[in-house]
Amino acid sequence: xxxxxxxxxxxxxxxxxxxxxxxxxxxxxxxxxxxxxxxxxxxxxxxxxxxxxxxxxxxxxxxxxxxxxxxxxxxxxxxxxxxxxxxxxxxxxxxxxxxxxxxxxxxxxxxxxxxxxxxxxxxxxxxxxxxxxxxxxxxxxxxxxxxxxxxxxxxxxxxxxxxxxxxxxxxxxxxxxxxxxxxxxxxxxxxxxxxxxxxxxxxxxxxxxxxxxxxxxxxxxxxxxxxxxxxxxxxxxxxxxxxxxxxxxxxxxxxxxxxxxxxxx
Ligand code: PEP
Ligand code: MN
Numbered sequence: 001x002x003x004x005x006x007x008x009x010x011x012x013x014x015x016x017x018x019x020x021x022x023x024x025x026x027x028x029x030x031x032x033x034x035x036x037x038x039x040x041x042x043x044x045x046x047x048x049x050x051x052x053x054x055x056x057x058x059x060x061x062x063x064x065x066x067x068x069x070x071x072x073x074x075x076x077x078x079x080x081x082x083x084x085x086x087x088x089x090x091x092x093x094x095x096x097x098x099x100x101x102x103x104x105x106x107x108x109x110x111x112x113x114x115x116x117x118x119x120x121x122x123x124x125x126x127x128x129x130x131x132x133x134x135x136x137x138x139x140x141x142x143x144x145x146x147x148x149x150x151x152x153x154x155x156x157x158x159x160x161x162x163x164x165x166x167x168x169x170x171x172x173x174x175x176x177x178x179x180x181x182x183x184x185x186x187x188x189x190x191x192x193x194x195x196x197x198x199x200x201x202x203x204x205x206x207x208x209x210x211x212x213x214x215x216x217x218x219x220x221x222x223x224x225x226x227x228x229x230x231x232x233x234x235x236x237x238x239x240x241x242x243x244x245x246x247x248x249x250x251x252x253x254x255x256x257x258x259x260x261x262x263x264x265x
Contacts, residue, residue, distance in 0.1 A: 016130070016160050016192045016221045021265045022257050023221035025089055025194070026246060027053035029236035030066060031073035039228040041084045043243045047250055050265070052077070052086040053223060057093040057101070058235060059113045066234035070097075074104040081106075089132060089223075095123045102127055112136045112164055112199070115147050125154025132194065132223075134162040141181045145189055160192045161185055162223065165200025174202020174239070177210055182217060194221035198239045204230065207241060208249045215256045215264075224249070 016023045027040055031054040044052060056073030058066065069076070074090070081088045081104070091109040092101040098120075101108060107130040114120050115136035124131045131151055135144045148159050163182050165175025177200035185193050197210035211222055227233045227240035241249065250264075257264045 016194065018190065018192055018220055020262050022215055022219060022253075022262050023051055023194070023265050024049050024250065024253075025051040025053050025221055025223040026226050027089075028055075028227045028233065029198075029225050029240060030055045030058050030068050030234055031076050031090075032069070032234050034076050034079070036228055037076050037080050038083075039243070040226060041080045041086065043226070043246065044086065045084050047247065048265075049250070050085070050087055051089060051107075051221075052080060052084075053089045053109070053225075055091050055235075057091060057097055059091070059093050059111050060235070071100060074100060078104045092120065092124070095120055098123050098127075102129060105129070107132055107160075110134060115139055115144065118150055121147055121150035122154055125151040125156045127156055128158075129156070130158045130160060131156065132160045132162050134164050134196070135166070135178075135181070137165060137167045137175055139166075141178075141184050141188075144185075145191075148189075148191060160194055160221070161189070162194045162196055163200075164196035164223075165202075173200075173206065175200045177201065177214075179213065179217060182214070182219065186218070192220040194223055195219050196223040198223070198225040198236070198241075202236075202239050204239055204241055204245065207239065208245070208252065211249055212252060212256055215253050215262075216260060218260050218262060222253075 056068045058068035087106045089107040090105045109132045112134040166178050168176040195214040197207045225240045226246045230240040
């Protein structure tokens, strides 16, 4: 397969690119309250981390679970962006929310469950914003690249691919992190590639190991779910790291990145 990706034309602002950096993106699964976000952002600020994640429109497996604060969540994200000078990443689940999400987000996330939503991909292709495209858990890497081409076909080449775990026969962990797929994407595309070990593992204890393995592979970024009190989280409680666990993980990543000639930012 030909290498996919064209040069990124001005005025696209490349926030994460294939450089000597590994960008850390952290934040809760879902924005739940101002206080929760402020605690998270104080930690990011202290560590010098500049990229905040947090879902406001949450895609869920069960309709009886928390589906996000919606517009109110976006307002909280906006306030965090301003207060702590952060780059904000949040998911758009539906084209009907796209304008609203794009007003707050510096980087738009398309979730794993939406990877096959042609209309959403095309609509994000009309934006002049970076898009993080998460791999569907039943998609091959080539299908992920095809989904990215829906976005780029409308003129937006500013796309980051995210490996977040695929479904395999293994069911003791939530999904299986496909680092072979990451290697394939590194070799065969020019998209920046980030890894989300949180959704892949689904269990907090395994996430530091997977994060370190991913950084050692030379990925462009890492997306980690963190929460001030994971056990009380309204979504994905079992996989979120608390502030102390996250700080320990962050510190352990620095020498690993350095060993392969990269800097954590
Ligand atoms: C998320 O990152 O908030 C999320 C829902 O992940 P995924 O789309 O990978 O399931
Ligand atoms: Mn989550």
